[in-house]
Amino acid sequence: MNDSDSGTNFLLESRNRSITIGNVTQRQSSSTFWTSTGTFPQEFIITLADVTSVQSIRIECYNVRKLAVEHSISSEPINFEPLSEIELEHNESNLQTEDINVKIVQAQHLRFIIRSAYDHFTSVHRVSVAGNIQHR
Numbered sequence: 001m002n003d004s005d006s007g008t009n010f011l012l013e014s015r016n017r018s019i020t021i022g023n024v025t026q027r028q029s030s031s032t033f034w035t036s037t038g039t040f041p042q043e044f045i046i047t048l049a050d051v052t053s054v055q056s057i058r059i060e061c062y063n064v065r066k067l068a069v070e071h072s073i074s075s076e077p078i079n080f081e082p083l084s085e086i087e088l089e090h091n092e093s094n095l096q097t098e099d100i101n102v103k104i105v106q107a108q109h110l111r112f113i114i115r116s117a118y119d120h121f122t123s124v125h126r127v128s129v130a131g132n133i134q135h136r
Helices: none
Strands: 011-014 042-062 064-072 081-087 096-100 105-117 123-133
Touching: 042 064, 064 096, 081 096, 081 105, 105 123
Parallel strands: none
Antiparallel strands: 011 042, 042 096, 042 105, 042 123, 064 081, 064 105
């Protein structure tokens, strides 16, 4: 499964309901993105269409310093377990593109937690998840 060609719908949630992050996975143009509100941690959850054997994750973002990714196989977005925690290099004028190394894991939900940033605000421009849907 790949977010760009599977037709999979993603449910994205954020603590700040006034900020939309739907364009993170199904981006219509390079000018659409999700931005933080300036306080940390910030988090969003991607709910996959079904339990998926996740093989790789790629994120394109700006000003993110520390990022944690967690996964859950529960039908609701609860009971998350750590998957990866990384520190990204600062790239003053370009997007940060990070391939997140993951062992193959089962996931229905992925939670991305931005723990800290290089500035007051960060942005997430795209998240790609590759894997195989397992069907319950």
